[in-house]
Amino acid sequence: MGNLSNRDTDRHIDRMAVPEVVINRLPQYVRVLKSLISDEIQVVNSQLLGKKLQITPTQIRKDLSYFGRFGKQGRGYSVNNLLEELKQILGLNYEWNVVLVGVGRLGRAILSYPGFNPDGFHLIAAIDNNPDLIGQEFNGLLVSSIDDLSSLVMKHNISIAIVSVPTTQTQQVIDRVIECGIESILNYAPTTPQVPTHVKITNIDPVISLQSMTYHLVN
Amino acid sequence: MGNLSNRDTDRHIDRMAVPEVVINRLPQYVRVLKSLISDEIQVVNSQLLGKKLQITPTQIRKDLSYFGRFGKQGRGYSVNNLLEELKQILGLNYEWNVVLVGVGRLGRAILSYPGFNPDGFHLIAAIDNNPDLIGQEFNGLLVSSIDDLSSLVMKHNISIAIVSVPTTQTQQVIDRVIECGIESILNYAPTTPQVPTHVKITNIDPVISLQSMTYHLVN
Numbered sequence: 001m002g003n004l005s006n007r008d009t010d011r012h013i014d015r016m017a018v019p020e021v022v023i024n025r026l027p028q029y030v031r032v033l034k035s036l037i038s039d040e041i042q043v044v045n046s047q048l049l050g051k052k053l054q055i056t057p058t059q060i061r062k063d064l065s066y067f068g069r070f071g072k073q074g075r076g077y078s079v080n081n082l083l084e085e086l087k088q089i090l091g092l093n094y095e096w097n098v099v100l101v102g103v104g105r106l107g108r109a110i111l112s113y114p115g116f117n118p119d120g121f122h123l124i125a126a127i128d129n130n131p132d133l134i135g136q137e138f139n140g141l142l143v144s145s146i147d148d149l150s151s152l153v154m155k156h157n158i159s160i161a162i163v164s165v166p167t168t169q170t171q172q173v174i175d176r177v178i179e180c181g182i183e184s185i186l187n188y189a190p191t192t193p194q195v196p197t198h199v200k201i202t203n204i205d206p207v208i209s210l211q212s213m214t215y216h217l218v219n
Numbered sequence: 220m221g222n223l224s225n226r227d228t229d230r231h232i233d234r235m236a237v238p239e240v241v242i243n244r245l246p247q248y249v250r251v252l253k254s255l256i257s258d259e260i261q262v263v264n265s266q267l268l269g270k271k272l273q274i275t276p277t278q279i280r281k282d283l284s285y286f287g288r289f290g291k292q293g294r295g296y297s298v299n300n301l302l303e304e305l306k307q308i309l310g311l312n313y314e315w316n317v318v319l320v321g322v323g324r325l326g327r328a329i330l331s332y333p334g335f336n337p338d339g340f341h342l343i344a345a346i347d348n349n350p351d352l353i354g355q356e357f358n359g360l361l362v363s364s365i366d367d368l369s370s371l372v373m374k375h376n377i378s379i380a381i382v383s384v385p386t387t388q389t390q391q392v393i394d395r396v397i398e399c400g401i402e403s404i405l406n407y408a409p410t411t412p413q414v415p416t417h418v419k420i421t422n423i424d425p426v427i428s429l430q431s432m433t434y435h436l437v438n
Contacts, residue, residue: 019275021274023431023434023435024431026430026431026434027426027427027430027431028427030430031411031427035411055240056238089434089438090430090431090433090434090437091433091434091436091437091438092430092433094433094437096429096433096436098429104328105324105327105328105331106328106331106332108324108328109323109324109325109327109328110425112324113325113409113425114386114409115409115424115425115426116425116426116429119426119429119430121426121429159436160429160432160433160436162425167333183435183436184429184432184433184435184436186425186428186429186432190332190333190334192250192254200432200435202428202431202432204423204425204428205334206329206332206334206335206381206405206423207246207334207335207338207340208246208247208250209405209421209423210315210317210335210338210340210379210403210405211245211246211249211309211311211338212242212243212245212246212309212421213379213403213405213419213421214309214310214311214313214315214379214403215242215245215308215309215310216242216402216403216419217310217315217378217379217402217403218309218310218313219308219310
C-alpha cells in the first residue's frame with residue numbers, strides 16, 4: 001500500500017504541471033482510441049497512435065508520461081485501459097449539465113446538434129434576452145431570462161455554458177455567466193473575451209481552421 | 220544575391236518538413252500579433268508570445284525556426300514583420316472563395332457568421348439537396364443543387380468547402396465535393412469522414428473542446 005500511495009502522490013504532482021496543449025490533445029486520443037475499439041484493435045503502439053493523431057511517437061510517449069506509466073516498454077498500450085484512464089483523467093465518466101446562452105439562429109443550431117448527449121453533455125437550460133423568445137420552447141427546452149441563470153445553475157448543478165450571442169454582447173454576457181458561478185465557457189462569437197484566471201474559456205473559431213488550410217493551398 | 224538565393228532554398232527545404240501541429244498553431248500567432256498591433260506593441264519576445272499563446276518560449280522559437288530567422292537573438296521579433304511573414308506563409312494575403320454545402324439551420328447560421336469576410340474568406344455559393352430550398356436566397360446567396368457544384372467551382376475559382384449536412388449524409392456529400400476538385404474542407408458534422416491524402420479536412424467539433432474543459436472541472 002505504501003507503493004500505491006506513493007504512486008498516487010507522484011501522479012498528483014505530475015498532473016499539476018500538465019501543459020494546456022497536452023490536455024487539449026487528450027480528447028483526440030479518446031476519439032482515436034474509441035475508433036480503434038470499433039475496429040476491434042486491442043493493443044496500440046505509439047507509432048500507430050502517432051500516425052492516427054499526426055503527432056510524433058516521441059510526443060505521444062511524452063504526453064502520456066504526465067499521467068504515469070500506461071504501457072510496457074515495447075509492448076504497446078492496451079486500448080481499453082488507456083481509453084478508460086484518459087476518460088477518468090478528463091472527467092468523461094461523469095454527466096455534465098450545460099446551459100446555452102443565446103437562442104438565435106446559431107443557438108438553435110447548437111440545440112439540435114446531435115453530438116453532445118452521447119458524450120455526456122446535456123443541454124439542460126436555455127437563456128435569451130429577447131422577450132419574444134423567453135417562455136418559448138426549442139428542442140424541448142424552455143427559454144429563460146438571464147435573471148434566472150443563477151437559480152438554474154444551482155437547481156441543475158450546471159458547470160458549463162455555451163455562449164452564442166452577438167459579438168457586441170459577448171463580453172457582458174460572459175461576465176454575467178461567470179457571476180453565476182460558471183467556470184467553463186465555450187464561446188461561439190468571433191471575439192476573444194477576457195475572463196479571470198480561474199475560468200476556462202474556449203473559442204470555437206472556424207476562421208482559425210480555415211487559416212491553417214490555406215497554408216496547404218499555397219504551399 | 221548568392222546568399223539570398225541560398226536562404227530561399229533553405230527555407231523551401233525547411234517548409235517541406237513543417238509538422239501539421241505547427242501549421243495549425245500559426246493562425247493563433249497571427250491572431251495574437253494582430254492584438255499586439257492594436258495595443259501598439261512593436262517588438263515582442265518569445266516569453267510574451269509564449270504567455271499569450273500558452274506555449275513555452277522554446278517551442279515558439281522552434282515553431283518559427285521552420286520558416287527561417289525572424290528575430291535577432293535577444294532583441295525579440297518585430298510584430299509587424301512577423302505578422303506579414305506569417306500571413307504570407309499561410310496565404311492570408313489572398314482572398315478565398317468558399318462554398319457552403321448544407322443550408323439547414325446550422326448552414327444558415329454559418330451564412331450569417333460575421334467573422335469570415337474580414338479575414339478574406341468569402342462565401343460565394345450555397346448548395347442544398349432540398350428542392351424547397353434550391354432557388355431561394357439566404358444572406359444574398361442563391362441556393363443551388365449539388366449538380367451545379369462543379370461548374371460553380373470553376374466559375375468562381377472556389378477552393379474551400381464548408382460542409383454542414385446531417386451526419387448520415389456527410390461522407391457521400393464530401394465525396395461529391397472532392398470529385399468537383401475541392402481540396403480543403405471544413406466539416407461541421409460530428410463524424411470523421413475519410414478523404415484522400417491530397418485533401419485537407421478539419422472537423423469543427425464542440426465536444427472535443429468541452430472534453431478538455433472537464434479536465435479542469437475534475438482536477
